[in-house]
Amino acid sequence: MKQILPVADAAQVRRYARGLLRRHPGPLITTLSLHALAAVAGLATPRLLGDLVERIKEGTTRVSVDEIALAIAVFVVAQSVLVRFAAYASARLGERVLAELREDFVRRVLAVPVSTVERAGSGDLLTRTSRDVDALSHSVRFAVPETLTAIVTVFFTIGALVLVGPILALPCLIAVPILTVGARWYLRRAPAGYLRENAAFSDITDGLAETVDGARTVEALRLAERRVRRTDEDIANSYRAERYTLGLRTVWYPLTELAYIIPVVATVLIGGWFTIEGWVTLGQVTAATLYVQQLIDPLDRLLSWLDELQVGGASLARLLGVAEVPDDRRASGVEPDGGEIEAREVRYSYVDGREVLRGVDLTLVRGERVAVVGPSGAGKSTLARLLAGINAPDSGAVTAGGAPLVELPLDALRGQVALVTQEHHVFLGTLRDNVALARPDATDEQIRRALSAVDWPAELGLDTELGTGNHQLSPAQAQQVALARLVLADPHTLVLDEATSLLDPRAARHLERSLAAVLHGRTVVAVAHRLFSAHDADRVAVVEDGRITELGSHHDLVAEDGAYAALWRSWQS
Incomplete structure (x- = not known):
């Protein structure tokens, strides 16, 4: 069963959010202060209008009206300026x-063990790095500041309402139970609903990615209808998840709208009664009604962005969950002595009950070149991954100088052994940047020597910009860049899993001989279908049905007339 990456719980999300805000106390205080000042400036207009109504009722002059109008204009302008700077802050x-969230997430993703990523599949991780990051970006840019602004505005507006007349604040209490019950009902259901929605979208992405990556296999095995059914099921699950969250909103939004209207109507009616009884003035009722009306906008923004915060919180929980992936390396404290890599009684399975490797024994002599050959599906690539320390065996051990590879920290492991497969990635940047990933402190001369070792074309210099929108490398050139990184990294053991498969046979053989000269004295394990690699090797390991059935030099195995000899004759014909 495919492993799904974990999701952080609500407590972890709150701690992380608080930690982020505590890193920026100055900007946070400045932002809140500007919003508070803008809210205070906005509270002057209703009070002034109430005074104006009261003066007109009692009789006033044109000068008095002009003074109030001028004061209102000043406060409106002041509020506009403060809102502008508050929004900027x-x-x-x-x-x-x-920016800190993105950088932190990149660090968390890069720390996820490769074996975990492969078991989880690409869909979930792709969704987290794209859809969840975008959703969180929207929340951080808009939902968080809008929510803070709304909270500050509501707080000061209620304060102003109480100052106008405490008795006039009573009608607002009618909305409290409606909003409280509605919010509790919504918040109990929304987080889980949005997590299901994101997980369902991950399944769609995962299924589509698998179908596209394996398009040739799907076509060859006539699996199109099955893949279409899988996609339809994923879309149906996503539809049900989104329909559930939409259903929550269709209950929540009308309820909040009702809670907005009732206090305004109640303030007018009850305020009128209080005026008739002589408990308050008409100006106070006017100001109170305007304040209650003014509460609608920040409350509406607060509750509307609350939904967006639920989406952002669910995305943040998924992003933080990446850090909860357990490390697949258990440091034992044993230091490798740079000796031989040895596999003893190694067994490994991807699915319980179906072993890919069955009791493999192999010792790599320092400085030799070993070719691993055999039919497709025999376990060659799996053996290569175990020899490179990517995966841990289910039983048995793979050691370097007596230290288990899976118990070495990654930095120590990469100093011992490195793996290059036929899957390569060219990053956006210069050729120099791409090769120097293996050793960031490498000089230009060292990078050029590494590129020369893989027969890199001279016309593409170190400053050539690579990646999307720049110079596009062919698949064969991408393999050369990956091999140049390997030469520059300079581990004592190299594992090449079809690392020259995208080159034509003549170029591949020439490149392998060039590498052999550069990497002289280092141990090289080459998984290959092209048997000239085996012909040039010191020893050949034949893997069949998860076991090494033959081991020896090319000439010895041909003379034995076994499985390798049959492969050699077939390849020669």
């Missing part, structure tokens, strides 16, 4: 926090 704080 919020945006700066949001972008700074978002």
Whole structure:
């Protein structure tokens, strides 16, 4: 069964969010202060209008009306200026926090063990790095500052309402139970609903990625209808998940709208009664009604962005969950002495009950070149991954100088052994940047020597910009870049899993001989279908049905007339 990457719980999300905000106390205080000042400036207009109504009722002059109008204009302008600077401060704080979130997530993703990523599949991780990051970006840029603004505005507006007349604040209490019950009902259901929605989208991405990557296999085995059914099922699950969250909103939103209207109507009616009884003035009722009306906008923004915060919180939980992946390396404290790599009684299975390797024994003599050959599906690539320390055997051990490879920290492991497969990635940047990934402190001369070892074309210099929108490398050139990284990394043991498969046979053989000269004295394990690699090797290991059935030099195995001899004759014909 495919392993799904974990999701952080609500407590972890809250701790992380608080930690992020505590890193920026100055900008946070500045932002909140500007929003508070803008809210205070916005509270002046209803109070002034209430005074104006009261003066008109009692009789006033044109000068008095002009003075109030001028005061209102001043406060409106002041509020506009403060809102502008508050929005700017919020945006700066949001972008700074978002940058830290992205950097932190990249560090977390890069720390996930390769074996875990492969078991989980690409769909879940792709969704987290794309859809969840985008959703969180929207929340950080807009939902968080808008929510903070709304909270500050609501707080000061209620304060102003109480100052106008405490008795006039009573009608607002009618909305409290409606909003409280509605919010509790919604918040109990929304987080889980949005997590299901994101997980369902991950399944769609995973299924589509598998279908596209294996398009030739799907076509050859006539699996198109099965893949279409899988996609239809994933879309149906996503539809049900999104319909559930939409159903929550169709209950929540009308309920909140009702809670907005009732206090305004109640303030007018009850305020009128209080005025008739002489408990309050008409100006106070006017100001109170305007304040209650003014509460609608920040409350509406607060509750609307609350839904967006649920989406962002679910995305943040999924992003933080990446850090919860357990490390697949258990440091034992044993230091490798740079000696031989040895596999003893190694067994491994991807699915319980179906072993891919069955009791493999292999000792790599320092400085020799070993070719691993055999039919497809025999377990060659799996053996290569275990010899490179990518996966741990189910039983038995793979050691380097007596230290189990899976108990070495990654930095120590890469100094012992490195794996290059036929799958390569060219990063956006210069050729120099791409090769120097193996050794960031490498000089240009060292990088050139590494490229020369893999027969790199001279016309593509170190400053050539690679990646999307720049110079596009052919698949064969991408393999050469990967091999150049390997030469530059300079581990004492190299595992090449079809590392030259994308080159034509003549170029591949020439490249392998060039590498052999450069890597003289280092141990090389080459998994290959092209048997000239085996012909040039010191020893050949024949893997069949998860076992090494033959081991020896090319000439000895041909003379034995066994499985290798049959492969050699077939390849020669």
